[in-house]
Structure formats: structure tokens, C-alpha cells
Amino acid sequence: MHLYRGLRRVLPRSFSARLMAVVFAGVHVPLLVLLLWMAGGGPSPDGARWTLVWVVLGATVVGAAIVMAALHRLMAPLRQAADALEAYYDEQRLPHLPDLGHDQIGRLLHSINRSLHGVDAGLRDLRRSVLLDPLTQALNRRGCEQALADSARQAQAQRQPLSLFVVDLDNLKPINDAHGHLAGDQVLVQLVESARHWLQPGDWIGRWGGDEFLLVVQAGHEVACERLRRWLARLDQAGGNGAMPLKASAGGAAYRPGEDLRGLYQRADAAMYRAKYAGGARLLCEDD
Template identity: 80%
Template sequence: MRLYRGLARVFPRSFSAKLMTVVFIGVHVPLLGLLLWMAVSGHYQRDTMWTVVGVVLGATLVGTAMAMMALYRLMAPLRQAADALEAYYDEQRLPHLPDLGHDEIGRLLRSINRNLHGVDAGLRDLRRSVLLDPLTQALNRRGCEQALADSAQLAQSRRQPLSLFVVDLDNLKPINDAHGHLAGDQVLVRLVESARQWLQPGDWIGRWGGDEFVLAVHASHAVACVRLRHWLAVLAAESGEQMPLKASAGGAAYRPGEDLREVYRRADAAMYRAKYAGGARLLCEPD
């Protein structure tokens, strides 16, 4: 480490320069020793000595240059590994480094490939656990907030309409009381699965908490409300007579630049108006 640290002071940004310096010194220190011995011993005539010196010096310089070029090429896998690590850090882009055998470089590249893929899989699992509801696999509240911010940004940048809906089940407690909490959990799961059958790419559903869900639909408000009404009717029809599923829902259209808490507040207020009006219905602004 002392040698590395010493050379790092001279060549702080290039490992190749460090290697080449070691090669240069390793080749030319013995040469300087030879020249010194020849000069001191006096066994060689001056002309002969300088001829030998010139030939040896030229040969070693050529050999050193060739060795440095070869070392630079041999270090290509290390440069590729460094680029792959930086790409993953900056862009979360997984590397596909080549398998170069079983020497130190090959082991290093395989280790980087394996470890970064493992880290990436762990991060994906962590994101899912942080942003998804464990029961329904819909977005949880934190995931809803992040997705709503992303949807609003998309709506503004591409000038796409966005409608937000708050859906609250009217009769989850009676279902739990009559059929048990496992049946109530199955109702929540079925609700999310049913929504995903008609939601379009970019749309999403999340469990805001308890039996309250939030849906974002990238469509005109009138079209989005029609889809929600049809979905609620399908849910009620599919649930059957023994366990009918009723829900109150409210919808509000996102206004570009509007505070996201305000659009949620308007949709939530519409949902409560629907509930106070008897439930099992959707009220959309300006309904």
C-alpha cells in the first residue's frame, strides 16, 4: 500500500501511469547499474562501451514502450468495470461484463456482475415493500402520493387530462361480521384485481387506508367518470347476492398547477357527498 500511495501522489487519476512507472523503473534501474559498472570497470573501450550502451538503451526503450501498450490494453477490463459501476450509480443501469476466465480480473468482473444484480434485486424488493400494500399489492399511501405527483407531472408536460377518484366501500364491516375478516380481505383483493382489468397504461390504483382506495385515470373527466360508474356496477354484479359489494366514489379533474392535496380534497368531498346521498354511487365534479 505504501508504494501505491506514493505513486498516487504523482498520478492521482491514472492506475495505468502507476503500472507504467513501475515497469519503466524495473527495466531501467538494472540498465543504469550496468552502465555504471561498465564505466567503472574499465574493461571496455570507450567507443565499444557507448555502442553497447546505445544498442541496449534503444532496445529497452522499445521494449518498455511495447510493454506499456500491452499493459494499457490488459487494463481494459478494469476500465470497463469502473464504467459499469459508475453507470449503475448514475443511471441504475445493470452491467453485463464479459466472463474472462478464472484469473483475478475474471473473478472481479463476475463478482461485480453478481453483486450488482443482487443489489438491484434487493432494491426492487425494497421499493415494492415501501410503496405497495402487502395485502392487495396496490400502491400504499406513500406509493399513491408518489404516483399522483408523477401523474400530475405527466399531465402537465404532455397536456393530458387527469382525473382522481376516491372510492370507499360502504359495507366492508357487514361483510367482515357476516363472513369473517378473511372474506373481507378477499373483497379488497378482488376490487384491486378488477380495477386493473380496465385501467390503461399510466393509470393506477392505490389503497389509501383501510377500505378507501384512490384511482388516477389519464382521460377526459367525462370519459373517466363513465369508466368508474361501469366498474362499480361490474363489482356489484360480480360480488353476488350473498356478499354484495357496494362502494361510494367521488371524482375530481386535476387542474394544471393545482396543489395535489386540493385535488384529493375535492375528490374526497365528492365521495362523502355520494355516501351521504345513500352510497353505492359515484359523484363527479361538476355532478
């Protein structure tokens, strides 16, 4: 480490330059000793001797240049590894470093590949655990907030319709009382699974809290409301837990480009409470 630190003071910005300086010194030291000896205390050389010295000097310089070029190419995997680490740090772009065997460089690249892929998989799992409800695997409240902001941003940028629905179960407590909380949990899971059967790409469902869910449908408001009504009817007919029909009240509101998302939620939530006070097991949209 002393040699490394010493050369770093002289050539602070390039490891390649330090490596080539060592190679250059090692190749030229014998020649420099010969020249110093001949210039200082050695016998007076004749013309042939000086010719030999210049030939050796030229061959040494050419050889050193070839060695340095080869070393520069040999260090390409190290430069690639450094670029891969920076790319993942800056852009979360996973590397695809080449397999170079089992020498020190090959093991280093393999370790970087394996480590970054493991870190990335762990981060993906962490993001999922942060944004997903552990019971239903739907989005949790934080995931809903993030997804709603993303959906509204996309709808405004692409001038697409967007509808938000607030869905609240009417009879989860009777199911819990009659069949136990495990059956109630299964009802919530089945509700999410049944919604995913008809939700299209870009649509999503999330558990806002307790037995209240949010659904976003990227369609015209009338079309979206009709899809919700058909879904609620299927839930009521099939029965959420195999013994009792699953009844839910829902309210819907169409997104107005540029509006505050809290206002959008409040409009859908108010429509849901109107549906619940009207007897439940129905959907009311803001125009109803």
C-alpha cells in the first residue's frame, strides 16, 4: 500500500498512469544504469558501442509502448466494472458484465454482477412491501396515493378519461360475526381477485383502509360506471365467501384535468356515502 499511496500523490487521477509508470520504470531502469555507467565511469565506448546503445534504447521504447498499450486493453474490464457501478447508482440500470473466467478479474466482474442483481431484487421486494397490502396484495394506502398521482398525470398528459371509485363493503361485519375473521379476510382477498378479472391494463385496485377500496378505471365515465355496476352485481350474486352474498356501496367521480386529487377523492367518497345511505349494494356516481 505504501507504493500505491506514493504513486497516488504523483499521479492522483489515473490508476492506469500509475501502472504504466511502474512498467516504464521497470523496463528502462537497466538501460538507464548502463547509460549512467558509460557516461560516468565506464570505458570510453567506440562508435559500435554507441550504436548498440541506441538500438537497445529504441527497442526498449518500442517495447514499453507495446506493453503500455496492452495494459490499457487489459484494464478494459475494470473500466467496464466501474461504469456499471456508476450506471446502477445513477439510473438503477442493471449491468451485464461479461463472463471472463475464474481469474481475479473474472471473479470481480462475477461478484459485481451477482451483488447488484441481488441488491436490485431486494429493493424490488422492499418497494412491493412498502406499496402493497400484505393481505390482499392490492395497493395499500401509500401505493394508492402514488398510483393515483401517476394515473392523473398520465391522463392529463395524454388527454385520456379517468374515473375514480370508492368502494366500501356493507356486510363485512355480519360475515365476520357469522363465519369468523378468517372468512372476512378471505372475502377481502376474493374481492380484489374478482376485480382483477375485469380491470384492464392501466386500471388498478387498492385497499384504502379496512374494508374500503379505491379503483381507477381509464375509460369514459359512463363506461367505467357500467363496469362497476356489473361487478357489484356479480359480487352480490356469487357471494363473497361461498355462503353469504357480498354487498358493497360505491361512489364514482370523473377526473377533471388539473384538479387537486383530494377533491377527486372527496367527490367519489361523497357519492359512496350517498349510495350507502340509500340502502347500499349499489353504485352512485356524482351525476346520479
